[in-house]
Amino acid sequence: MNNEQLLRQWKKEEEDFQLKGWDFSYLDGRMSSPNPPWDYKTIINSYLKSSDILLDMGTGGGEVLLTIGHPHKNTYITEAYEPNFELCKSKLSPLGITVKQTFCDDKLPFENEFFDFIINRHESFGLSEVSRVLKRGGYFFTQQVINRNCFELAQILNGKVELDIPNHCIEKYIEALEQIGFQVIIKDEVEVPVKFFDMDAVIFYAKAIPWEIPSFSVETHFEKLLKIQRMIEADGFFQATSGRFLLAARKLG
Numbered sequence: 661m662n663n664e665q666l667l668r669q670w671k672k673e674e675e676d677f678q679l680k681g682w683d684f685s686y687l688d689g690r691m692s693s694p695n696p697p698w699d700y701k702t703i704i705n706s707y708l709k710s711s712d713i714l715l716d717m718g719t720g721g722g723e724v725l726l727t728i729g730h731p732h733k734n735t736y737i738t739e740a741y742e743p744n745f746e747l748c749k750s751k752l753s754p755l756g757i758t759v760k761q762t763f764c765d766d767k768l769p770f771e772n773e774f775f776d777f778i779i780n781r782h783e784s785f786g787l788s789e790v791s792r793v794l795k796r797g798g799y800f801f802t803q804q805v806i807n808r809n810c811f812e813l814a815q816i817l818n819g820k821v822e823l824d825i826p827n828h829c830i831e832k833y834i835e836a837l838e839q840i841g842f843q844v845i846i847k848d849e850v851e852v853p854v855k856f857f858d859m860d861a862v863i864f865y866a867k868a869i870p871w872e873i874p875s876f877s878v879e880t881h882f883e884k885l886l887k888i889q890r891m892i893e894a895d896g897f898f899q900a901t902s903g904r905f906l907l908a909a910r911k912l913g
Contacts, residue, residue, distance in 0.1 A: 663886065670878045670885065673860050677867045683721065684868070690861035693854040696904045700803055701727050703846065703908070704779060707799055710734070712776035715793070718783025721747045722757070728779075732756035736775070738768065768793050777801075787833075791840050796913040800842065804828065806903030810854065810865075810872060813900045817866065817873050817884050830905040837909045846908035855897040859889055862898065 661669070705728060708714065712734060716725045719737040721744055736758040739745045745761045753759050760769050765786035773795045780790075780802040790800055807828040830849050837844055856862045862885070866873040878885065891898050 663882075666886070666889070667878070667882055670859060670863060670882070673863045674867065674878045677864060683723065686864055687861055690858055691854065691856050691865065693902050694852040696803075696848075696850050696852075696906065698848055698906055700724070700781065700801075700906070703906075704728060704777075704801055707801075707908070708777055713774065715770070715775045715778045717778065717780040717785055719748065719752075720744055722752045724781055725752075725779075736760065736770070738762040765789060773798075780804075787836050787840060791842070791911060794911050796911055798911050799908065800837075800911070801846075801906075801908045802833075803904060803906050804833075806849070806851070806905060808901070809903050810869075810900040813856075813862070813865075813888075813898070814872055816887060817876065817881050830907060833907055837907070841912050842909035843912055844907065844909045846906060849903070849905040851901050851903040854900050854902040856888075856892070856900070857897050858892065859885065862888055 701724070708728070708730065710731055712730075714730050714735050716722075716735070716737045719725050719739050722737065725735070725737065732755045735756075737748060737752060738760050739748050740761065740763050745759070748757075748759045762768060765784050766789050768789050770793045772792055774793050776795055776798045778790055778794055778798070778800045780800070782803065782805055785802070794800060830847060834844050834847060856865070863878060866876040866881075870876065888898050
């Protein structure tokens with residue numbers, strides 16, 4: 661296939677891109693990435709009580725939240741991205757889950773000390789605001805993507821090796837949590853290899869994670885995509901490094 665044909669094919673893939681919630685099932689068989697050594701749901705459920713008032717920040721489409729199995733009447737979610745917010749309204753609101761759209765990490769639409777438990781998976785947050793809406797003795801659990809996630813891909817496509825958030829690392833958050841009166845009870849971090857087996861997976865990923873690959877388009881990045889394509893043809897995959905960290909903390913009285 662010549663370059664003109666590849667460009668047309670990849671632009672079609674880009675035009676067809678559609679992500680609802682955090683559904684990455686399109687990548688099944690196209691991309692592999694080992695799960696972290698911890699089980700996010702199991703760890704949360706070992707602390708979460710059915711009577712707790714729970715907030716899930718940036719829930720996406722509620723895919724992970726619903727696996728936790730918390731009573732819907734005691735569950736609140738926030739989501740900023742409009743398509744995901746509309747999905748949550750149609751999918752989660754009828755279950756009795758309270759759905760709120762938010763746009764600012766430093767202004768959550770809840771009263772002081774409203775929640776017993778706050779969870780956050782791959783969503784930004786303001787620690788002072790988390791502290792404000794969390795009761796004394798309450799828990800904050802977050803799993804985050806490290807600031808050098810898939811840096812090999814970002815380096816080829818945009819010449820970058822980390823996200824534009826240098827303080828987004830486990831050590832900085834531990835320090836910040838302890839400074840505002842939290843006790844860190846769980847901390848873990850891992851880096852694992854991630855493999856892209858075809859260019860469709862690379863394009864889907866780049867479109868789904870724009871904060872890692874800013875201003876990406878097939879047309880503007882075509883020559884760089886060709887470099888990745890040659891690596892896939894030679895090795896059977898393009899390999900990068902994926903990283904996650906997990907923090908759990910209790911707000912002291």
